[in-house]
Amino acid sequence: MSEQGALFDPPSELPPQAGRHSAAIERSVKAAAEGDALLDLDAALVSVARAGMYALDCAERMPKPAYPLAQTITPVRETIEALFGTPQSRAAGAEEELKQLMEEMNNATDASAEVRNTEESGA
Incomplete structure (x- = not known):
């Protein structure tokens, strides 16, 4: 807390x-x-x-x-x-974060791949 x-x-x-x-x-x-x-x-x-x-x-x-x-x-x-x-707005926020992460993964190359710390993102 x-x-x-x-x-x-x-x-x-x-x-x-x-x-x-x-x-x-x-x-x-x-x-x-x-x-x-x-x-x-x-x-x-x-x-x-x-x-x-x-x-x-x-x-x-x-x-x-x-x-x-x-x-x-x-x-x-x-x-x-x-x-x-609301349950819907919370789900939409989680879906948007997942979509952004997937786009980052799809656009990343080996040299530019960024490692994300899930503890900092709240995931």
């Missing part, structure tokens, strides 16, 4: 109404932080995502949760997409 890892550590104690949504965002934030996919700049978005997921947990416990859930889901989803992307 990077130096900014402390910015993305879960709260020392989750609020009493925290549930499955709060737990899910904590798993996602932890995975992204461990993969160095979060920057210091992302701390505010992480906070908003945590608040939104907590709001979803609280809304589910209401006697009539439909309206608060409907009002909360879209902005929370947009925040999560801003932080982590």
Whole structure:
């Protein structure tokens, strides 16, 4: 984990109404932080995502949760997409990197072949 890892550590104690949504965002934030996919700049978005997921947990416990859930889901989803992307956008990024590597390999000659360090590229 990077130096900014402390910015993305879960709260020392989750609020009493925290549930499955709060737990899910904590798993996602932890995975992204461990993969160095979060920057210091992302701390505010992480906070908003945590608040939104907590709001979803609280809304589910209401006697009539439909309206608060409907009002909360879209902005929370947009925040999560801003932080982590979507499965499709992450796959597209990986495909683009693979395509670039294949083009480099196809265009390389013995004298100009470049050795890439996969640890530096995040692969």
